[in-house]
Amino acid sequence: MAGIFEDQEYNKSATQYVAHGVEDQEPRPPYHDSPSSFRAIIPDDGHIVSQHEQQNLIRGLSQRHVQMIAIAGAIGTGLFLGLGGSIATGGPLGALLGYVFVGAVVCAIQFSLGEVSALLPVTGSFVRHAEVLVDPALAFAVGWNVVYGCFISVPSEISASVVLIQYWTDINAAVWVTILIIISVVVAISFIRVYGEVEFVFAILKILLVIFVVILGLVIDLGGVPGVPRLGFHYWKDPGSFVEYIATGSWGCFLGFWAVMTNAVYSFAGVESLAMAAAETKNPRHNIPKACKRVFARITIFYLAAVLVVGMIVSSQDDRLGWDGSTAAQSPFVIAASDAGIKAIPSIVNAVCLTSAWSASNQSILAGTRTLYGLAIKGHAPKVFLWTSKWGVPYMCVLLQVAFSLLAYMCISNEALTVFFWFVDLTAAGTLVSWITIALNHIRLLKALKKQGISPDQLPWHNRITKYTSWFALIYCIIILLTGGFTVFTKGNWDPASFVSSYLDIPLVLGAYGGYKLIHRTKIVSLQAVPITQALEEAENDPDNVPIVKNRSFWSKINILWG
Template sequence: MAGMYEDRDIPGKTPSQYVTPDVEDNVQRTQDLPSFRPRSNDDGNIVSQHENQNLVRGLAQRHIQMIAIAGAIGTGLFLGLGGSIATGGPLGALLGYVFVGLVVCSIQYSLGEVSALMPVTGSFVRHAEVLFDPALAFAVGWNVVYGCFISVPSEVSASVVLIQYWTDINAAVWVTILIILSVVVAISFIRVYGEIEFVFAILKILLVIFVVILGLVIDLGGVPGQPRLGFHYWKNPGPFVEFISTGSWGRFLGFWAVMTNAVYSFAGVESLAMAAAEMKNPRHNIPKACKRVFVRIIIFYLAAVIIVGMLISSADERLSGDGSTVAQSPFVIAAGDAGIKAIPSIVNAVCLTSAWSASNQSMLTGTRALYGLAIKGHAPKIFLRTTKWGVPYMCVLLQVAFSFLAYMCVSNDALTVFYWFVDLTAAGTLVSWITIALNHIRLLKALKKQGISPDRLPWHNPITKYSSWFAFISCIIILLTGGFQVFTKGNWDPASFVSSYLDIPLVLGAYGGYKLIRRTKIIPLQAIPIDQALEEAENDPENIPIVKSGGIWSKLNILW
């Protein structure tokens, strides 16, 4: 295996042409340090030759931008938002989503900076290998793989529930059709996935814009026979809801419960960079997608939360439930009250595309995470096999095998068992976000330790040295308090406890077990190969700044 700091031959260049003095100095500083890399199948480069030679860059900039949007908008917005209003009230829900929105923006900025420097398959899983500890990459990587493998049948089951709004055909028929469609997308050229997600993201955007405008019309009395509501429900029953307790403490707990629920509405935004090695010019396109997430959150989520809080009373009993059917959508309830009959089918149709989109996204994330693990020697070499059009088909086949768990939704008893499996990784989103923030913190610390200016990074924003710590601490607190309800009097629930906390010992156990077996150590800041990563970035033939057009369209393309 090539050494971590060993000079690499670059076609057409001699070492004197691409090794700068500071690179040589860093090599001299670190040559006496032990290697902290595990046994792996890569060639010593940050971006492995496996990725450069076997994967195909089929995702264009517009695909990446819209995949980011598709990951941020899902059934949690269309169906689950009413539950947040019922738990925290209109203002409590708004504050909860604002706080989590800031966390998500911080995570995206952290992910963008590290991914621009190291655009590798597996994203933050592989970053942890280089920036912190191979054991963390192993633990978080397999946690992501398992979570995605279980998420696919979960989303298929959710899709079947939505389809049954229109028909009572046996669920097994729809499970079969949806699995076949997912497999076709997964095994196809990566551009096929990009085009499908592009279309789905546009549908989601159009629906959000439509329901926001419709909500304003209803709220302002634009529907004949309907009174003007204004902020009536903010006054009665009030801006906050008392949750579990009473008084100020009860209102705070309502806000906190909304915040923990909001995290899972945004689950999936971290998968943006999972297929970085299959993107065109990822060092520019990934940061561009990441830094625009704040605008998306403001436009879509916060506008939707405000509108729903104006349309539906937090005391409305129809908002109760798990948000798994279109009847519990706050938009459907408001439209039904206003006498508009077509809205349920429209919302249900877009929610169906959201569920299938989430299934495709989990398929992509799971297979690319597994491929990345195989590159680093954390998974069998067989998972490195790819088709001639660059798809890791062995990874796809393993995930397809797990997809058949969706047939458990045909039986009520089996479905209960299946959702216990889903509960095992319900906290996986927060574990992934914590890892992303930690990777970025380690990167900045290594830059400072080695005397390298952050300005040399392909993309850097000075605020990230504060925002990453904010996201890191916030995610840990939310993870540890996410199941606080089960510890209150009379609210113990084994399923909720498992959902909130079992993932923590699973990840810690995998991390400790790997360290015990492989004897890995936390990589010293001085040994993190920053210069090697910078050298690869500076010699990347695709690392060319995108020239902006001066037309009016370039000023209007805030979404992509």
Template sequence: MEKDNPPSHEHEVCIVDEIESQRLAKGLEQRHVQMIAIAGAIGTGLFLGLGSSIQTGGPLGALLGYALVGTVVCAVQFALGEVSALMPVTGSFVRHVEVLVDPGLAFAVGWNVVYGALTSVPSEITACVVLIQYWSETDAAVWVTVMIVATAAMALLFVRAYGEIEFVLAILKILLIVGVVLMGLVIDLGGVPGQPRLGFHYWRDPGPFVAYIATGSWGQFLGFWAVMSNAVYSFAGVESLAMAAAEMRNPRQNLPKACKRVFARVTLFYLVSVLIVGMLVSSSDPRLADESGTAAESPFVIAASDAGIKVVPSIINAVVLSSAFSSSNQSILAGTRTLYGLALKGHAPRVFLQTTRQGVPWVCALLQIAVCGLAYLTCSNSALNVFYWLLDLTAAGVLISWSTVALNHIRLILACRSQGISPRELPWHNPATYYSSWFALVMCQIFLWTGGFAVFTRGNWSAADFVSSYLDIPLVLVFYLGYKFWKKTKIVPLKDIPIRQALLEAENDPENVPIKASGWSRLNILWG
């Protein structure tokens, strides 16, 4: 096993490091892992962002867009589950890429993830403050302070407490989705007194698709394609499920279960929600353009208001507030654990390896808490522009992360073939995942390079949109090539990837035993 010293060579035989196995507490159980996965995938994008998708692509365009991205997400999760079951390490795909591809790429992608997490937490704090001000007119700085204190507490809590909080927040989100979908069906079918039956009226008028930028069939296709960006960022965060793999109990069994089961359910949640919203609200409704950041812009709220149901806005605003707080928690987990993993491999200062007695990497957490002060910039209009510029630097980071996950899995399978190892020897494997990973990698690259296509059309140039869509690409390339030049790293040859060592560690892992459901848990469709 690796000792507590900086790595001195390009490629390590050790997979799960002695430091992380001894210092980090295994506080996350199966129900935590699967519900964290749901909590991470269902965020403000589902409750507030669907309206923008309907307005841009139409009801059918939005449904097809979310279905395509949902398929990519499922492919990414299968790839993540297969590699993580073999290598359940802190930092997840960032550590995987070090072993499977190139240490230089691990450095570049890892710091990209850390930077994205550091800036997204104050962003989520700002979103929470906006949602709170839906009810209260108290000075924003007061609520920013309250949220920073709450965030600091979350960052320093031991991982089991984090798991319990995310478990509860995930249940609240699921209850809200089920509730608004049932409400939508009642409204659509004419179940509200005095309201007509809608059916698929809005699919006929103004129609299933919306022309975006151009006219005719080409404009309708562009409307469908523009939905992709909203869909991608609605699912953002799903890749961080395995970031705390070293803090999970029986990760080689629990991670594949979470990746395999949860995201099919999450995709179903999204598709049903998009379908219902497209039936309830016209794509030409001007209220869908509301950018208040509160429940007022939710298409579910618009439909409920039209039906005379007054209590819905506050309920949705409250759960969206919990979603924003949950997204903040997830960014904290992703950022701190990635930074810990980088320090473990010598890509960050070793001071970040310091942990509390409860196994919390407290130095990593303190850095995250310090950066939360950026949320105060939102109290000033001029400073707000600076804050959004910092946030936009890694807006495309989610697609880079998904591409990395797919690439890791492809390299793992190729390495198995090169070394004469059957992929069936892996802790979890499905023959179709090799092809689905190629599909995910190609689609993520297409999304990445076409995400800002609108800025290249006549009259739609926007420097801010161009930066948010594309600046992250050269940033990652500069970090990657700069590290390769400085450290003289090379792409790891397929024959040198330590699959046998990883398989040996998996075989000798006393926790690595199949999980069998018993009693009522066999009927549990959420985390059983």
């Protein structure tokens, strides 16, 4: 592993492969028209942002779309339904500290992603970055891990959506699965702007609900509901600010806090997807970093405020927090509202949770299809996945995604659904693998800059603290990945299924990495060979690389949501 962080020898062919994608190929036209009027694309052509992306993908995502995709990725069912489990496991203060630490990690990851994406705004984001900055074998391993995880996530989110719909109706689940698959396919094959508008609307709904439930929680806590006493920080004192988990005393409180952090990671899963469609984003070298920068404010406002309020209005010993029904009934906000006699809240929370689940499905489709497209550009996937429609959509990638979406019909059978979600759990660690790759890419970029004598200030976007925060995120993510299933190692809690779901992804990724290196004889990219100068030249010559004029009005300074 030391070679990943330090310079080492390399051969000419390896350098050509990393910098150009192929070895000594004759230049050919970027595409040809197929009989069906779709465009089939040939291999990479030597550019950082390839001609395939420039000519066959359409930049339909504007700055507001990218901003809201970041919000939609950070707010999901984990916030509305999962906070109760975190309070029950770690207590109000343990949950708050857990989300603070993981929030800091997410912010560090987003800064790393924004800095590298501003220089290399390619389809596939950090997967393609690993090809240039670390090792083609790592891009292959992590890329297929992302594709697999995203493609399996789609039917799981559709299944979760059906469960939420059945909160209101008893109509056969197959009907709702069919409707949701059709709608998802329509959005997936449409112009990328359609996806951006859908996520924009969903993000607005999520923001409004978060603001509403936080204010509602404060009103309930402060005794603003007739007949409900003022709570204040009562539940922080009784039963206490921490919960003993597995063990007793201080050690048990620490384990509860640690269990919250491992759960919080998956609540934030998806925030990295905002850069997956960089080649389909207008002015990506400015808009993507700007979206990444604002993650810290969103996490502070939404998650930390929500965790704080939930810990004030619901007891960590409330048995309803442990119910695993995956509907609004388990939401701590619904529990508090029901106790206060407010009956309309469950349906409101359930409706927005439904949009959150479907939004997560759409994000998985975008991340999975664009990663697969990026793998095909570099020859890590069949070239058939490079075919795009006249709207600039890699439709063959979408068709493969549709095939996986059909697995959602397994939710019709409870036994099949149990097995299916067990397989879904196998990809849970994939989020941490992706974050580790993002941090590693950024560390390698900074080392390459130093090796080549180029100032980081020449990057399209750079923040001085990232040279420290990327190491923090890398180390912290590795620790969480290795300890994510610590419960199974405690006395009396061994569970083979939990062990496999927590750790199987590690040998799968390492096996894919080692196998690719063994077959293709790739080497870790030399720091001197990282094509930074070429990337900077392409950025300078990019006609879309136009600095955004800052709005210095009062409202622009306090607008931390999408401006």
